Amino acid sequence: MIKDQIRNLKNEAVGEILEAKSLQELEKIRVIFLGRSGKINALTKEIPKLPADERGGIGKLINETKKTIEEVLSQTQNKLTKTDRKTEWIDVTAPGIKPPEGHLHLITEAISEISSIFASLGFRRARYPEVEWDWYAFEGLNMAENHPARDEWETFFIDGLESDKYGKGILTPHTSSGQLREMEKYAPPIRMLNIAKCYRRESGMSHAPMFYQFEGLVVDKNINISHLKGTIDYFTKQYFGPDRKSRIRPFHFQFTEPSFEVDVTCLICGGKARLPNGKVCRTCKEGWMELGGSGMVHPNVLKNGGIDPEKYSGFAFGWGVERVLMMKYGINDIRLLFEGDLRFLKQF
């Protein structure tokens, strides 16, 4: 009798298993037959009630049945896993769980970009004092006290700070103060990229009392104007894009001779000086935007840096980090960068 029961149970289980359409259904069947209070266990509990000589045979039979059910179950499970294309539904269009969102300051991003462009040309990054002596910022750069050229740099002075040797303590108004510092530290060949905060006594849409400059300095044998032009052009194309052109024009700085102003073709009108609608481009001057100053290092500056100008020559440039990034992103007020308005900072 019990043998029939066992056989029926096996057939019943195998039948249901083969009919199952999903893994969920299969799991239900498993619980019904093989679960802790399932049908197989129920039969097992009957064994002690049987006559002693039958117990072994029935026990074996139940075990075999269990094994068979398990096998069929496992085969079916494998089959269903392959074929069953999930009936479970998830909204794949729902917003994902975001990682924490932070923001680097635009200036930091610009500095990284600029540094990596110049690093590929072998420029070493440097940083020199922001609170600096007059000598490094002016006198040593061929601008004696009271020289009219000094008017270009509206300078902040530090109260009571003065060196017998180097003059007054100031907030450096340009990264060019790093030129002599670099020359004191290293002998040629020099390839410096000095990126630092500078300060000038002015404030407006395009001038903040604090700003960043990046200063390139190359000193080696036979360095010439075309090397400066090549370097500028490389930077322009890498930073602003391959279509941008650059040019240098005559200018004057006391610490370079000759000196140049560097222009880049306008990003708005593409250097055409006119907008697609035919109107005059108001962003640029005749298709060109001023990037900043540059020049061949003045022999007096090389001398002041302990380098023989008869043996070595060099070029230098110093441009505003904010200026290039404002040109690139079309930001029209430099002061936004320093005001700490998180609505602005979180845009980048």
Added chain:
Amino acid sequence: MNIQISDSWLREFLETKATPSQIAEYLSLCSQSVEKLIKDGEETVYDIEITTNRPDCLSVYGIARELSAILPRFEINARLKEIPVAKIPKVKSGFPLQVKISKTELCPRFTALVFDNVIIKPSPLSVRKRLENSGIRALNNVVDISNYLMLELGQPMHTFDYDKILKHKMFLRESKEGEEIITLDGQRRKLKEGIIVIEDGEGRIVDLCGIMGGKNSETDKNTKRVLLFVQTYNPMKIRKACQALGFRTEAASRFEKGLDPEGVIPAMERATLLFKEWCGGKVGNELTDIYPSPPKPKTVIVTKVKIDTIMGINIKLEDAKKFLDNLGFKTKIDAKTNSLTAEVPHWRNGDIEIPEDLIEEIARLYGYHNLPNTLPPISSLNYQKEATFEWEDKIKTALKYWGFTETVSYSMARKDLIHNPADHLKISNPLTEDLLYLRTSLIPSLLEVISKNPTEEGIKIFEMANAYLPRGKKELPLETMTLTLAVKGESKYLEVKGILDALLKELGITKFSIKPEKFPSLNYGAQIFIGETNIGIIGEVVSPELTRFGINQKVTVLDIQLNRLLSFATHAKGYIPLPKYPPIIEDLSFVFPPQTFIGPIIEEIKKINEIIKEVEFIDSYQNTRTFRITYQSQERNLTDSEIKSIRKKIIDFVSAKFRAQVKEAL
């Protein structure tokens, strides 16, 4: 300094077919920069930025002279015309003028001339228009002549009413402290010592030389006789005077750059013509010309090697000579030394000194745009890259991905943002009181950012910047790169501490300690040590400090001295062979007295035995703390009895040292 000049005026001195836009473009490429072309009916006005070294270009004639050398380089003919002048006649027994100069170096050249029968009236319309285009208001023919010629020839001049110079005596000298003059603009100006002035025969100061004339000697509608004054002055004296007086005029901006004394007589002769044509004036006395030491012609030599080295191309000396000659130099080629000897034209005496100056002249006429773009070759580089910048970038990037926003604030702070003004560097000429002291900490700046963004929830910000620590009056301050984080919200300490833990791990620093300490500005906080080095602090800002900034939520800060931290940073990571034997993991719970610090407990447990690989803090309930201990050996399977003895050591140690009671051992 910018000048605005009219195209028609320029063409009075320059014969060319070049269009205004060609002129603008080529002048910018090879000389001074034309910033704008302004159309005014038939007239075009050039707005030109003149560099400080080129006062000779601060005039219509000077620009025409440049163009006459430049335009031919673009295949456009251009010829510089003569300046129309009238010769100054010899007048005997004319109106008397006695001149005395106290020191020659004040005034390298002094000329003066009296014009009689002057009829004061408006200048011709075309003249008034040109002055206006140059930003100068026309007044009357006499005053206009001086302004017109300043713009045309670059030589400022001044007109006095001859009859107002008492006793017709002039004494040029330096001012004494406390003297006064009322200038043409009606301002009473108190003078300091050392300003060049002119005193008349009655001891009255009638001119603030090179800057502005005196009210007491100005020409007016009744003026009959004009004393015209054309000088050059010691540029430094003029500059210092302007600084001392706090004002500067168009004339002074020219004088302080140094003017050419050879330009004085042409200007005087040109004025003579204009006085005749515009005012009917006749020369009324003998020209006074005091010119004790005319500068000697200067020669500068440059070799071909040097020209080629700086320009980066091979240039023919004949071409270089032509460029220089067109600019007014007188040059000779020396074939033996392969060099050029150039005599500097008198109007360039002030800015041509060294061979490089000649190279600039040659190169700009050759055309910078004609030079190739070449990257400088790297011969060798003898320096090691500085890892600091890479670490800084790495830290910033990590913070960004951990949800922080970077801010950049001014290095200067206002007085009420800092605690001890005396410990700060102070700017002696601040732009505003908001930017007065150089900050010694970034915390106030970050609190200010938080206060400026009151509606932002969950602010997490950081700044990396220098703090400036004074080192006395004769030494530059210590500039220490500082990293400061601030997180707004209740109970953010552990979140910020977690950032610290993760950051140090990023930098390869595994051993550091947190020493709890009381700070006046923190509710609770700690010093952070790596070995014996204090690298910073962490804690929650006290309420009064937050109230000062108008912040009504808690703020937790982390403040790190980056240079100290980075001295421990390392990329080196030791390799430990992957374990072959399974770990045994168990949890231990202890009940501790209230306010027991957990950091040291974890550190101490780790030290008990080397098979204790990991101690994690996994749960806390009231005073109960649960640790998950991982035991693992590199050499063998651990036995129950081994673990048992180490477990006992842990329990005994923690119980004894921290007065704890073990709760359960699983």
